[in-house]
Amino acid sequence: MxxxxxxxxxxxxxxxxxxxxxxxxxxxxxxxxxxxxxxxxRVELRGFGVFTPKKYEARIGRNPRTGESVEVEAKYIPRFKIGKPLLHRLNGKG
Structure with a gap:
């Protein structure tokens, strides 16, 4: 949608x-x-789910093309945890 x-x-x-x-x-x-x-x-929508920001710390990563080490900055990623009513509806239980 x-x-x-x-x-x-x-x-x-x-x-x-x-x-x-x-x-x-x-x-x-x-x-x-x-x-x-x-x-x-955190944002909670009852019956739907919960959105939370999750922090990832800075780290040393690797460039897959060159194999060279690169510094990856700290960042926040949105996480979603599904609510029970939505989970049951998706699985045909409600």
Whole structure:
């Protein structure tokens, strides 16, 4: 599903909303999730899952083409842990 599909679905399911309003709602939700994770917070969406920023420390890596050692900077990677209701739905148990 694309973001535009989600916006269309929300505006179809809520005829009192204009498509522009549905787009603003989706953009606001995504923006808040991004802002929370950027500040190091975890984001929990009950029944869906939990997004957490995970820090990877700096390390010495290897360039696969040349075999040369390269320095890899510390970075944060978003992690997602699926919620039970979503897991059961994906596996046909609910």
């Amino acid at each position: 694309l973001k535009s599909d989600l916006i269309s679905k929300i505006s179809e399911d809520n005829p009192h909303l204009f498509q522009k309003d549905a787009e603003r709602i989706v953009n606001t939700i995504f923006s808040e999730i991004i802002d929370a994770m950027a500040s190091g917070q």
